[in-house]
Amino acid sequence: MTTPARSLRADAARNRELLLAAAEEEFAERGMDASIADIARRAGVAKGTVFRHFATKEELIAAIVGGHFAALTAVARGLLDSADPGAALLEFLTVAAEGLQQQDLTFLQTVSEGDSMVAELRNRLHASIGSLVERARESGAVRPDITGTDVFLLICAPVHAAGFLPDPAPDLWRRYLAIIFDGLRAEGAAPLPEPAPSWP
Amino acid sequence: MTTPARSLRADAARNRELLLAAAEEEFAERGMDASIADIARRAGVAKGTVFRHFATKEELIAAIVGGHFAALTAVARGLLDSADPGAALLEFLTVAAEGLQQQDLTFLQTVSEGDSMVAELRNRLHASIGSLVERARESGAVRPDITGTDVFLLICAPVHAAGFLPDPAPDLWRRYLAIIFDGLRAEGAAPLPEPAPSWP
Amino acid sequence: MTTPARSLRADAARNRELLLAAAEEEFAERGMDASIADIARRAGVAKGTVFRHFATKEELIAAIVGGHFAALTAVARGLLDSADPGAALLEFLTVAAEGLQQQDLTFLQTVSEGDSMVAELRNRLHASIGSLVERARESGAVRPDITGTDVFLLICAPVHAAGFLPDPAPDLWRRYLAIIFDGLRAEGAAPLPEPAPSWP
Amino acid sequence: MTTPARSLRADAARNRELLLAAAEEEFAERGMDASIADIARRAGVAKGTVFRHFATKEELIAAIVGGHFAALTAVARGLLDSADPGAALLEFLTVAAEGLQQQDLTFLQTVSEGDSMVAELRNRLHASIGSLVERARESGAVRPDITGTDVFLLICAPVHAAGFLPDPAPDLWRRYLAIIFDGLRAEGAAPLPEPAPSWP
DNA sequence: GATGAATGAGAGTTCATTCAT
DNA sequence: TATGAATGAACTCTCATTCAT
Secondary structure, three states, X not given: OOOHHHHHHHHHHHHHHHHXXXXXXXXXXXXXXXXXXHHHHHHOOOHHHHHHHOOOHHHHHHHHHHHHHHHHHHHHHHOOOXXXXXXXXXXXXXXXXXXXXXXXXXXXXXXXXXXXXXXHHHHHHHHHHHHHHHHHHHOOOOOOOOOHHHHHHHOOHHHHHXXXXXXXXXXXXXXXXHHHHHHHHOOOOOOOOOOOOOOO | OOOHHHHHHHHHHHHHHHHHHHHHHHHHXXXXXXXXXXXXHHHOOOHHHHHXXXXXXXXXXXXXXXXXXXXXXXXXXHOXXXXXXXXXXXXXXXXXXXXXXXXXXXXXXXXXXXXXXXXXXXXXXXXHHHHHHHHHHHOOOOOOOXXXXXXXXXXXXXXXXXXXXXXXXXOHHHHHHHHXXXXXXXXXXXXXXXXXXXXX | OOOHXXXXXXXHHHHXXXXXXXXXXXXXXXXXXXXXXXXXXXXXXXXXXXXXXXXXXXHHHHHHHHHHHHHHXXXXXXXXXXXXXXXXXXXXXXXXXXXXXXXXXXXXXXXXXXXXXXXXHHHHHHHHHHHHHHHHHHOXXXXXOOOHHHHHHHOOHHHHHHOOOOOOOOOHHHHHHHXXXXXXXXXXXXXXXXXXXXXX | OOOHHHHHHHHHHHHHHHXXXXXXXXXXXXXXXXXXXXXXXXXXXXHHHHHHHOOOHHHHHHHHHHHHHHHHHHHHHHOOOOOOHHHHHHHHHHHHHHHHHOOOOHHHHHXXXXXXXXXXXXXXXXXXXXXXXXXXXXXXXXXXXOOHHHHHHHOOHHHHHHOOOOOOOOOHHXXXXXXXXXXXXXXXXXXXXXXXXXXX
């Protein structure tokens, strides 16, 4: 009963999602060496179809990274009116790490650094985190000299640390998130060296 | 006082050093995609010379990673009889990060994971860090449930975090080292979630 | 009656044939040192296209050798119901040598020794020759102690012998085939030294 | 007590022999892919020393092939005054095949085709075989239309035929030499097709 | 005379991308 | 629109050969 024109679009949309999912898995397993051919095979489409959806490999990577940024932005915004700002910030970092936990995809960020759409989504995420941190700071949950940029830069650290082990326990990153979050609180700690970085 | 009998070997040894330095720079700038051809060009030697010194690209990477591990082991050992164990641990993490600061080379570790020489050097570094942490723990400078493995895994975190900015201030990593080190101390902090990881 | 649905495949199939022909010529002229680049150039396609059709150089060689085996098997089978078994055997050896005559490709056999498809085709050829020889033996056309394996091993000898001359007359091999075939008949000859070899 | 000048020459001569032996073994095991480096290692000398004795790889191969030709020439000449010319010819072919038996080195002949020293030695061998065959022909031991060139071209055939089996019995070639030699006699056989080849 | 470090052309192979069907 | 065959540049690695020591 769907109109043919729509069914084609639906197919295309479905292919796009299949491709993004396949690409993410493939990048997770093979790192930057994941090939377009393997991604296409995993998604069950032909190589040419990948390029119909994403003109270059970089564009595909940008879509993945941008998707993550957008999802995290939604999470951050959803936590903005939480009653406990400190707990909200911890919750945000936890959810963010859970998304990364399966495999470290941080290397994709470097590749998509120049993409303007990604830059826009990254800015939005940064802004949302900024609000989250501001509330936490005002409530005394984190040091007064911690900024949203600091938190943004530290998101991946727990998963990344655990990833240095060949077969890390699936929840090991929670241990390092706890350590780092304690470092953000650190009641009575001395002021941090180096000024907070400015956002580009 | 120089040994003239080794003049040719001296040339070869010099080339080896030139190659290691060139490779490190090239990997830093280009990531895993650094090519042997570019490394050779930067070192001022022919492509074939790279393979005379390092039979495969992986062997070259292993030499770089192993060299870093060995250097850090020496640093850790030199700090073992320091009067202030807590300061010694911080000093170690600082020197380690300084070595990484130029650029993030952590992706090389993944490649050389299977190399037995690297594994041996990594084990030695891990053991030295273990001693450093044990002393710091006994002196009350760090949480009682922090292990050498924890510290080993966190070495790269400060530099890695700063690296998410396109043009980070050269000493920005010191800010994140301070945060993480505070998390390691965290007097009166609750016990960490997740047990400390075992070393493979 | 042609299948238009396969027009693209037809192009690919044509390239495959072009490549096999070019490879055969190139191997004949240059021996084992024939390069994929030269083969591609002679076939009028890009280097990458060679690898689309044959994943490795060995696979290409296996295709050539297997093709020859299959063609010879067809010849042998076609001669099985000939009225004169001795003449049929001679005809088979003649046709086989004609196929080799252009140039000696026997060195390719060594390379493809490990390939299972080639092994299968070689076994079939061996079996067909076995039948041909059995009939010739029963009819008294060849010595009683000659086996199919003997004949299989001697197929290339006439062409190979002629090939030791720099510019052999194009039909010189017929002279050596006549000599060897006479050796197979040799009425009243003494029994052969060494038992007939077993087929692996 | 040896003069230094002579001891050096003796060393050099010894190295030359070591190299030829090592090269022959290496070519037998690895075929044309035998590398100068492996030959040098097997001979226990440095790569540069190989090139002091043989300016190019082709020169080394020429020395091997030429050595075989010279040795066979000596054998042929030694058999020239044998009482039974037919047996002498068979003995020559047997000794020649025994030299090849260890491994097939015929592919080296192709490479050294252009070398003038090899050509000279090949001509001498051809001439000696010519005398051997002439006597056998006159004595009625071989067909009247068999020439020395025919025999020259057929020398390798027995070993080559046996070599098509993966693990031929060490004396299997004797079986094929018997067949071919029977073909050379073949009393009452029809005249051979194709005229005898002329020697270049 | 012997050594082995250096050279550099060229090998097989991979892969993002294009384009005819 | 989707396909997958074709492309060609780039890669790692090999090896005969040269030459400073």
